[in-house]
Amino acid sequence: MLLDSILKPRAVAVVGASTRPHTIGSDLLKRLIEFGFKGGIYPVNPKGGEIEGLEAYKTIADLPDDVDLAVIVVNASRVLEAVDQCHAKGIKGLVVISAGFKETGAEGAKLELELLERVRAHGMRMVGPNCLGVVNTNPEISLDACFAESLPVAGDIGFVSQSGALGGGILNILKDLNLGFAQFVSIGNQADVNAETALEYWENDPEVKQILLYMESIPDPVNFRRLASRISKKKPVLALKAGRSAAGASAASSHTGSLAGGDRAADALLKQSGVIRELSLRELFSSAKVFANCPIPKGDRVAIVTNSGGPGIMATDAVCGHGMQMAQISDETKAKLREFLPAAASVKNPVDMIASAPLEHYRRTVETVLADPAVDMVMVIYLPFLGLKDIDVAQALMEIRAAHPEKPIVGVFMTTSEFFSKLSEMQVTVPFYMYSEEAADAMKRLNDQRLWMARPEGEFPELPEDTNRVMQIFRTAANEGRHELTTRESLDVLDAAGVRICRSGMAHSEDEAAAVAEKTGYPVVMKMTSKTTSHKTDVGGVRVGIASEEDLRREYRDLIGKLEAKGLLEGLEGVLIQEMVKSKRELVTGIATDPQFGPMVMFGLGGVFVEVLKDVAFRLAPLTDIDAKDLIHSVKCVKLLEGARGFTPAQMDKVEETLLRISQLAHVHRFVKELDINPLMISDKDGEPIAVDARIAFDPEAVKLAL
Amino acid sequence: MLLDSILKPRAVAVVGASTRPHTIGSDLLKRLIEFGFKGGIYPVNPKGGEIEGLEAYKTIADLPDDVDLAVIVVNASRVLEAVDQCHAKGIKGLVVISAGFKETGAEGAKLELELLERVRAHGMRMVGPNCLGVVNTNPEISLDACFAESLPVAGDIGFVSQSGALGGGILNILKDLNLGFAQFVSIGNQADVNAETALEYWENDPEVKQILLYMESIPDPVNFRRLASRISKKKPVLALKAGRSAAGASAASSHTGSLAGGDRAADALLKQSGVIRELSLRELFSSAKVFANCPIPKGDRVAIVTNSGGPGIMATDAVCGHGMQMAQISDETKAKLREFLPAAASVKNPVDMIASAPLEHYRRTVETVLADPAVDMVMVIYLPFLGLKDIDVAQALMEIRAAHPEKPIVGVFMTTSEFFSKLSEMQVTVPFYMYSEEAADAMKRLNDQRLWMARPEGEFPELPEDTNRVMQIFRTAANEGRHELTTRESLDVLDAAGVRICRSGMAHSEDEAAAVAEKTGYPVVMKMTSKTTSHKTDVGGVRVGIASEEDLRREYRDLIGKLEAKGLLEGLEGVLIQEMVKSKRELVTGIATDPQFGPMVMFGLGGVFVEVLKDVAFRLAPLTDIDAKDLIHSVKCVKLLEGARGFTPAQMDKVEETLLRISQLAHVHRFVKELDINPLMISDKDGEPIAVDARIAFDPEAVKLAL
Known part of the structure; x- marks a missing residue:
């Protein structure tokens, strides 16, 4: 085979x-x-x-x-x-x-x-x-x-x-x-x-x-994802992918494109494939050691057993730093430990048996802690102490491991390299590290693998889109020799793809503008939409918070006047009159296309902060429903969606749907090269995500080839 | 002695x-x-x-x-x-x-x-x-x-x-x-x-x-800072400070306080003292090794010499990941390398001599690259190849080091631990690591020490403040049994401390409000200021964008009506009418007091994002002028100040001055426990930083003891 x-x-x-x-x-x-x-x-x-x-x-x-x-x-x-x-x-x-x-x-x-x-x-x-x-x-x-x-x-x-x-x-x-x-x-x-x-x-x-x-390199990312995401559910797959700094970012015109540099695509691919990415050989080997000698734990609650306080503190720092939990050892367990540990020992986690702990204390303490149902993994720390040999403690741990194969035991032996040389001639069944941080790193890998194996598979939902309308917009633009859609066209494509866009209407004269605004309801936003000028804000082509018809007419005349003065009337398609969405939460979502990995979906904090704070994340298209959830939860600003600071919680299912819809759009229509929805506003009123502005770049030749 | x-x-x-x-x-x-x-x-x-x-x-x-x-x-x-x-x-x-x-x-x-x-x-x-x-x-x-x-x-x-x-x-x-x-x-x-x-x-x-x-623990942080910041200019000081996860954060009522948890204070202290903080023993030793065997470099331009492509790529990733530069090797140097390296070799940085490189190629390549004035440090990578012994390459590097003591040379030997055992019996003069990431980490330490030694000492500027006015405000509040100032009092304290606050006036009636607004100029902001209610926004006590007297009167009545309905009129000191600063850039600055390390100054992104994005940094008070600059430049949102996205650049000297003034306030008046300026707005017009809202908590007992 x-x-x-x-x-x-x-x-x-x-x-x-x-x-x-x-x-x-x-x-x-x-x-x-x-x-x-x-x-x-x-x-x-x-x-x-x-x-x-x-x-x-x-x-x-x-x-x-x-x-x-x-x-x-x-x-x-x-x-x-x-x-x-x-x-x-x-x-x-x-x-x-x-x-x-x-x-x-x-x-x-x-x-x-x-x-x-x-x-x-x-x-x-x-x-x-x-x-x-x-x-x-x-x-x-x-x-x-x-x-x-x-x-x-x-x-x-x-x-x-x-x-x-x-x-x-x-x-x-x-x-x-x-x-x-x-x-x-x-x-x-x-x-x-x-x-x-x-x-x-x-x-x-x-x-x-x-x-x-x-x-x-990953020559066939689609096939890699298909296979790796399946196989990583059965056994750990660890990858060291070199070439991170080779930022092959071509000149991008969108936010999404400019943020997509470096190896965002490879990183997204490995994440979505359940592959544990290692950034150095040391970590690769360190992880391989833990997987070779430990079962996948049932949870992330770590107990630490030590004969020295300092390393116990450092281990706690490292465990917490990785977002794992320090196990809450039960009173029963504490009582059992008290039976034999000296008064100076601490029976709370980290359990400090004190420096003079003999082999028997190591043995009984580890077994007792391991038996506590509130403990998923145990880190055992040994510092040299007169009369207690490192190798004997290691042997004891391996015996305990053999008797309790269901929970990971990891050893930290702050001793000489001679100990590790000895180990390399033995049949080792417990992973031993020199430093507690390495042990904590390794435990994090076990936990990551646990989480990945527990993660639902996810589905590629089929969402209805008005394909005829989408194609017609792109064909018209391609036939005119363009490679970017106008603002109106971009919003129309999103609308046809089923994304909720803000209510808007086109106007070609002051009176038309007034009529549309009347229907939309004040306050409104006025935006130029042009076949030649995509940087609307830079040329004063966006007016927000227009409160009355009087204001509207004045702003309209001013806008047209300014464009005329700048010689920008030629490509002007018209003026968009939009509802003014009440929102303090501006997000961004979009598509960037990696030359090798294909379209990626971006999501994160929008508005003026996009490129400054870079609170964005990427996943390769197509997204599964689980990928969409995962993408949303991998940025810090998710807390704004969850209702921090007194905000109405966002309609998360609709945010997910928005990502899935643009993922599908880019996946199906491969001529879409870049897409920005910025801002994607979260309505203050009911938490609905609404696309307020959009920009789409495409490959006109590919449009012509598409059926 | x-x-x-x-x-x-x-x-x-x-x-x-x-x-x-x-x-x-x-x-x-x-x-x-x-x-x-x-x-x-x-x-x-x-x-x-x-x-x-x-x-x-x-x-x-x-x-x-x-x-x-x-x-x-x-x-x-x-x-x-x-x-x-x-x-x-x-x-x-x-x-x-x-x-x-x-x-x-x-x-x-x-x-x-x-x-x-x-x-x-x-x-x-x-x-x-x-x-x-x-x-x-x-x-x-x-x-x-x-x-x-x-x-x-x-x-x-x-x-x-x-x-x-x-x-x-x-x-x-x-x-x-x-x-x-x-x-x-x-x-x-x-x-x-x-x-x-x-x-x-x-x-x-x-x-x-x-x-x-x-x-x-650091029992006397003031003395530690005084000594360490001086001595670290003469020789590297490396610290491993355990207990990072012990988040001794007491319940804090301010943003600054709630963000000050964990070991922010210890971290700030070590930074300001020029102490290189290590987060693990492995890194501590790794750094000690590089300092023991290398001079401090003149710059951050790294050249890599390798006999294998893959590790060269990984080394490049690591060097760039640390923000150091890959040296631009001169054409002259390239020509010299071409004289003896085979055609398949690459003479660009990383210089790949290919697997079969003999000892003589190592020797000549390293010497040639080292001699290039565009190179500050050299990383030499060795992968085992038939016929070339690791220890011979190591010897050659030590000889080169002896002849060129002015530039750091770091070795990466991806060989067996036997090599490192051999080293431990030798008089080693070059730091050798197993993996390129470790070598890059170590080079980063050299560069950090270089930057610290080049950093100006900084001064504690004495900035005039109206101390009588400051004391009077606190005494009044302390005598009333309060431990928080009202909004008006907080802004007054800042004003007395020389911080630029937005123009505002107090009103106790609708007519007074109208009169103040007339003087301030519409649009205005209306804010309740109360001795009992500090969460103004939560009770609807803030109204922004009031455009006319008509609106003002309506909002005033509405505000008072709402407060009355909620039974909140009692502590009401009045209503503040403030100029509406035109600004899209909301920053935050403030003071939190660490129980052991004393007052700390925070700076970062403000508004609704403070606690979600946590783009903030801390320094211990008192700040030197250099500390203030450094604090501002240690957050991502500094780019918004520098004029990204078409913004008027902020008046950086005034932002620094603001930080120095609150640093001095907290340092001199130790009864100030927490202080928030949120937002500190950067005027769209001229980039001036303006305190728009403030909150100060203090220790009333300490106020009474102060002279």
Whole structure:
């Protein structure tokens, strides 16, 4: 299935095996033998003879019939030929170590494309090119087809690395940290097999209990989201995505666009996929350690057991800083602790057994605290004290862990690195950290995974829109050679998409304006709407709080006069007369399009503060209903919606609906490039969200292509 | 001087020395001997005889005359007597290891106070009680009067620890990390010697090049700030202050008060003192390592040299994430690099020498990049590659460092812990980290210290205030048994303090209101001002945008009618008629009083957003002019002041002056407990900051005591 021919082959051929020392063709073969691959290992070399004690085959055609995987290390120019020969021989799996493809420029990219076409046509699967290889530590397979420095240690991690060199470095460190892995795939240029292939392959593999990804790019975000959001519900998926500062933000004309820079899109994708994003290798390993040795907790209530006050305080700081709770230990538990702890000990959380606590106190205290139903996780802190050995305390914790496998236990051992060296030679079943902050970070990861697994799946609701009307507006504008809609058109599109817009009417003369205002009811707002001038406010094209017809007529004449003086009458479509929504709460929502990840929905605080306070968040379209809720709750200003400061609570279902509707609009009509609803006002009266101003930019060529 | 008798004694007496193994009286004596103290070591034990091969003195009176320091380990009940005898013998320095004082409750606290009085009366200095001891690693002294687990390593750190057990743990880890220290003081209950004593003692000690503090409390913040802000200009001071989550926030009635929780005050104190605050032990050590091995850079331009792309990207992310700059390497430098690096290498920053880079490439690349005047610091990344040993690259870097001592070089070695074990046995002169994020964190510390050292000292400007008027307002209110001023009184106090308040007048009738409004000029704002009702808005006591006399009279009647209906007329002082300041920028400033740290000044975004967005910052009063500037620039909304979004730039000097004036008000009149200016409006017209509403709470008893 999928990658079986590559990760569970019956026999492996090394195409380009070599007798020359310190070449990949030599090292890789040695490694395969050294790690004890359980199937046949067949070197291929035109010279034949013997390599590393094995008979070398002169051609691929000469190979025995049980070869599932060919590891190819020949020069790039000879890879295609080798692939054809492998196909002829019935080989289904390829690992192309050879470099000289896309990474070298246009020529190489062409060669890579040819290679991929060949692989696809032959119905083969390929890891690479330009990669480090693959590993499977299952003892019945013992495949190490990889030229990393150290021999792998078996464990339950599935690890995908995009960077070859870094992948090797990470393998070294994993070994050093005593973190074993089940399978490793260095995807290199990821021409065929990529992170998603591995995710899917490991989805139901009981040997892989957590998945680690090192990524520099995510070529197919849609597929990644589809797979990762499903698989992360079954096992933790941790990702280190490099390239955060590479702010590929193109010049954007909207608020949403200008705030969408950096790696907002990648961040949104990983969040919506339930992938735990790590920002450094240290954190990646720290998290992997906790997932390798702890169950997912039932809640976020942490108890701390310590033999020193200071670290207990620091641990409390870190736990609370992560928004987890300090467990309220029951009176019963306290009484039990009092039975054996000395008077100077504190039986409140953090439980301070004092410096002289013997092993027996550690044992009984941890067991007693662990048994308290108000405790979901326990952090145990040890500071060296004369007569009590770190390793003995660690052993005791592992015994307790074995007896109580249902709750996470995390150890903080502020001792020397010698202790950690000792651990790396043991079969460890509890995650041990040097510092309490690291332990708290790790517990936060457990809690994040718990929350994600408990989060409802969410649905993509289908919301009716007047598609004909939407298309007609865009077609008209596209035919006029524009790439932005006017204010009126933008509001009309939103209206057609089912978004509540403020009541407005168009006027082309002073009298028309007065008539519309009469119908709307004073006070009103007057706004120019133009095919050429989108920055209305900058040219004095917006007048608010017009209280009477007299004022209206004066403002109308003034507005037209100013525009005329500035030579801006030409593109003028008319003047919008709008109801004046009574609201002190101005929000913003909109769409920005990431060149690679597609449309994203933004939501947050609007008005003059948008770009100053940046209290906004993003999610990739399409949003599920749960994504919409989540997006709303990920900005600080949500408190204004919930009714802080005496405000009428916002109609949250309608706010969510607004986000879902623009998400759908952008997802369905991919020619929509940028959209701003600023402000989206929350009515003081009844909390209804109302779009008061809008701006839409689009790709006219894409409109013409749309049906 | 100060602590010479304790840290540089000619001879040491151990009062309570013991032959019984595993007692402090035995361990401590052994340690003194083992570490090779250069002066006399005299055990004191009533039984006399020989202890650890030394003649024991039966009484303190019997001791030779060269004893400067007595280390006291006898039972708490016998400490006072011992101190008296030491005094009689002419001993000036005391380290009281014995526990049983303040930490045990009221009885112990009384004993500690007696002890302190005795020490003061005798003109002695004392470390402790309830401490771990002191260390001085200077080879001419070699004093280890401390019962930590491991023998100290010499270095240039001065280290003060409040927690005994944690201090010991830290000493272990420092040793493990090969971070030596010059002197160590475990201050325990800090009855006499505290962190400030040590800071002052180390100020001009060339052996102490950086100071590390572990603190759980800061008993004398004023003195701490005075000393630390001076000393941190000479050498880095790093602090780990535990107890962050202990949100000792009492119920506060003002915005400023409610936002002042947690450890805002400690944070402000450390910032204003130039102390680099570390939030975890890992970071504390990481920073100590960089300061121990690097000069302070001249700027923040970082160059990265690597043999692998991925870590280079991650390092760039981390450097940019800290707001430092990626150095723009000159064309000249690039050309020089091209001379020897292979074609596949990248000579832009990050400089990627590719995986196969030999030692010679490391050497030449680092030297070339280091020589570029556009480079202030260099991060060198090494990933294991066949044939190139980590330790050889490290050696090369140390040689380069010796030849170019003026620019920081930081190493990132993504290799095994074996490498770091090897380092700990070497004389290391370059800081080496496992991960690039740690190296970037460390470089940020260097840059923070550079910025602090370049920061002007600042002055406490004396600003004239009408003190008589201020006092009269508070006295009147205090005499009426109130602890809050009315709105009018609050604004009057600000006016007397020289803060620009909006023009307003008091009215006690409809006609008076009309007359005041006529003078003020429409539109006006109408506000109740009451001795009993401070939440004006909640009871409909604020009316804005009153445009005409007709409206004014109607609103006045309505206001009075509503108050009457609610039974709120009694405390009513009158109705304020205020000019309506035209402003879209509502800021907030104010005073909150921390029970321990005293008054703090807050500044940030005001209006309805204060508590939702929390875009505010704090500094301890009194502010220097530089503190005021710094406070203003530490909130996001400063951009609104600088003229973002087409606003008239605020008059920054006047905003600063406003902060300085309320700082002075609170600093001089300590009975002011809370003060809110919300909003502090920035005039649309000319950018002037104007206090539009205010609220002041005070301690009436303290007013009565004030002259």
